[in-house]
Amino acid sequence: MQTSTTTGDVMGGAGGFQTDTESLKAEGTSFVKLGEDFQNSVKRLMDGLSALGAGPPGTPPAGGQKEPDKSFGEQFTSGLTSFASKADMPPWGDDEIGEKFGVVYEGVRDGMYESMGHLSSKLQEIGKALTSMSKNYAESEDFSESLIKQHVPNPQAGGSDKLVSRLEGPRPH
Template sequence: MADDPYVIEPGSYKTEGFHMYEVGQAFAKAAKELSTGLEALEKGDTPPWGDDEFGENFGVPYEGLRKGFDEAMPSLAERIAGIGVAFSQIGIRNEKQEQKEHDTYQQITGQYDGQVGAKVSSIKSV
């Protein structure tokens, strides 16, 4: 609805940001393990897919893809973890801003307590 306020829950940003960071770390570990496993399979004089015509037709594109994988996956993992860090930072900044606004509100309303017939400090900030 258009009248619904936009609500940011800093705790959710911080928690989910940490989870996203963990996903990035797990992805980096899995990519490294896959790369290490493939390296182990590729050792020897004959590639695991063979050196016949079919093996050559498979091996040439595989080597290009493999090199691209080794270059791209660590970067992707780092970016996923970075998104998580950014989400956490959003939550922290939002909490600080909310506290600053609350403190300012308390300071302003504290100046007028008892001057309008009721304690203004009993009004809750939304």
């Protein structure tokens, strides 16, 4: 992310500060897009693992329904020609080693899904915050500039057409 701020003279005074609000806005949009892309990648990963029988899908089935169950005849025919009897079993098997592997794998997988989902939402939040920040900076700078440009009479300067050129703090008693 590239933002630039500059300090220097503002309207002839010293110590001004300006923020590149367009860069903030652009980077905010980029972060939102990055978060959305990451979220889509996580869903594709989950769907791929689900297709292998190694986890829940990332995208729920259309209409919120699951696949219809196979009839007894379809299950019987499939069982004769394939390993359909193992269809509901995870790919690592159900023996002792497979069960141990499954416990570890599922714990890591579920933690990974949770953390990746959290990261995706945080990237999007950062993007929205940067965009909001750019808007707030722009409004603040516009307001400050309008105050600086106001004509303020200075009776101490000997005429009403003189501008205030320097502010002094309270004088000690």
